[in-house]
Amino acid sequence: MYFTDAHEELRMHIRRFLEKEVQPHLEEWEEKTFPDAIFERLGELGFLGLRYPAEYGGQGGDYFSAVVLSEEMARAGSGGLGMAVAVQTEMATPPVFKFGTEEQKRRWLAPAIQGKQIASIAITEPDAGSDVAGISTVARRLGDEFIVNGRKTFITNGARCHWALVVTKSERDRGHAGYNLLVIEKGTPGFEVTRTLKKLGMHSSDTAELLFDDCHVPVTNLIGEEGEGFKNLMWELQGERMITAAGAIAGAQRVFEYTMDYARNRQAFGQPIANFQVIKHRLVDMGTKIASAQAFVYQTAKLWDQGEYPVRQISQAKLMATQVACEVADDAIQILGGHGYMREFPVERAWRDARLARIGAGTDEILKEIIAKSYGL
Numbered sequence: 001m002y003f004t005d006a007h008e009e010l011r012m013h014i015r016r017f018l019e020k021e022v023q024p025h026l027e028e029w030e031e032k033t034f035p036d037a038i039f040e041r042l043g044e045l046g047f048l049g050l051r052y053p054a055e056y057g058g059q060g061g062d063y064f065s066a067v068v069l070s071e072e073m074a075r076a077g078s079g080g081l082g083m084a085v086a087v088q089t090e091m092a093t094p095p096v097f098k099f100g101t102e103e104q105k106r107r108w109l110a111p112a113i114q115g116k117q118i119a120s121i122a123i124t125e126p127d128a129g130s131d132v133a134g135i136s137t138v139a140r141r142l143g144d145e146f147i148v149n150g151r152k153t154f155i156t157n158g159a160r161c162h163w164a165l166v167v168t169k170s171e172r173d174r175g176h177a178g179y180n181l182l183v184i185e186k187g188t189p190g191f192e193v194t195r196t197l198k199k200l201g202m203h204s205s206d207t208a209e210l211l212f213d214d215c216h217v218p219v220t221n222l223i224g225e226e227g228e229g230f231k232n233l234m235w236e237l238q239g240e241r242m243i244t245a246a247g248a249i250a251g252a253q254r255v256f257e258y259t260m261d262y263a264r265n266r267q268a269f270g271q272p273i274a275n276f277q278v279i280k281h282r283l284v285d286m287g288t289k290i291a292s293a294q295a296f297v298y299q300t301a302k303l304w305d306q307g308e309y310p311v312r313q314i315s316q317a318k319l320m321a322t323q324v325a326c327e328v329a330d331d332a333i334q335i336l337g338g339h340g341y342m343r344e345f346p347v348e349r350a351w352r353d354a355r356l357a358r359i360g361a362g363t364d365e366i367l368k369e370i371i372a373k374s375y376g377l
């Protein structure tokens with residue numbers, strides 16, 4: 001219903017690449033994060049611009065080509081790499097494409113599609129995450145420049161990025177009209193990576209704290225109209241949630257298949273554990289939840305692909321898919337028993353990686369607030 005032969009061909013192309021060039025290194029990358037060169041390789045293969053137009057080096061595909069990439073990254077088993085790539089293709093670059101000028105697209109979008117530049121998006125601050133309007137990174141307009149001061153935290157690709165799309169506010173309170181999205185390039189005096197953070201999962205990705213200390217940023221780095229940053233960020237967050245949902249459910253499917261296989265082969269009391277009704281039913285519940293969440297994710301992705309702005313559905317899809325992914329990973333650990341808790345079995349990493357998706361791109365609670373509002377509650 002959603003995928004054409006071309007999508008399936010793309011899927012196989014991505015899968016072969018991941019099996020050959022990525023999966024053999026995943027264990028090592030979990031220890032010390034993946035090399036930056038992987039972006040160039042992904043760019044060379046065209047995977048970083050699947051749905052961007054050819055004039056910027058993209059492949060001109062539809063939204064389902066992005067879904068295919070996200071699903072295959074999840075299937076490969078590294079949440080960290082999948083997240084880093086999604087930040088590049090579905091979070092940091094979309095606003096440049098949608099709201100940027102021609103010159104900005106040539107300068108930041110095209111090299112990101114080629115994998116020659118790595119991008120990050122910097123919204124969260126030490127004192128403001130869910131409450132985006134509560135950020136305190138200030139961009140003060142001074143002639144042809146903005147002077148930026150503030151801190152961002154938990155920034156994926158933050159340590160390795162060439163530029164960050166930074167959410168800022170004006171020095172005077174202008175309500176939602178006071179926010180701006182600025183591209184700030186590494187090497188800009190005052191832009192510093194203050195530390196990289198250790199975390200529960202997503203180990204192959206880097207997560208950094210950034211400092212902007214009297215950073216002079218040319219007005220030409222403003223993405224979109226001045227004062228429209230908040231509105232444009234809300235649009236960006238829809239795409240972020242949509243792709244998170246797609247990746248989460250594909251990750252759950254992988255864990256489910258692995259667990260089913262394990263249960264068929266693991267013997268206890270003289271028979272495969274899959275013969276025990278309690279295990280069988282647990283597997284059935286896992287598969288059923290995945291199937292229903294996946295159908296809703298695809299249905300919602302179709303609306304997004306058609307240019308609709310289905311905020312309620314996207315919030316519901318992300319909420320449901322990420323909760324299902326966590327439940328499935330937890331059930332998988334239970335079915336694998338002690339093996340499930342061991343690093344050498346893939347569900348342990350899946351369990352740790354999956355947890356983030358219920359926090360990043362809008363926590364469960366924030367999504368419920370959005371959904372409630374959409375019902376007029």
Ligand SMILES: Cc1cc2nc3c(=O)[nH]c(=O)nc-3n(C[C@H](O)[C@H](O)[C@H](O)COP(=O)(O)OP(=O)(O)OC[C@H]3O[C@@H](n4cnc5c(N)ncnc54)[C@H](O)[C@@H]3O)c2cc1C
Pocket residue numbers: 087120121122123124128129130131153154155156157199202207356359360361362363364365366369
């Ligand atoms: C590994 C990792 C990578 C990340 N990558 C990025 C990135 O690349 N760029 C970026 O900008 N950010 C990134 N984030 C940050 C992420 O988006 C935030 O952690 C998330 O938005 C939540 O913000 P917070 O952590 O400040 O939690 P808080 O906002 O402090 O929330 C704490 C708790 O309070 C609840 N809460 C808050 N407000 C309400 C409310 N109104 N009603 C009910 N409950 C509420 C929340 O749901 C949560 O349970 C990343 C985070 C992690 C852990």
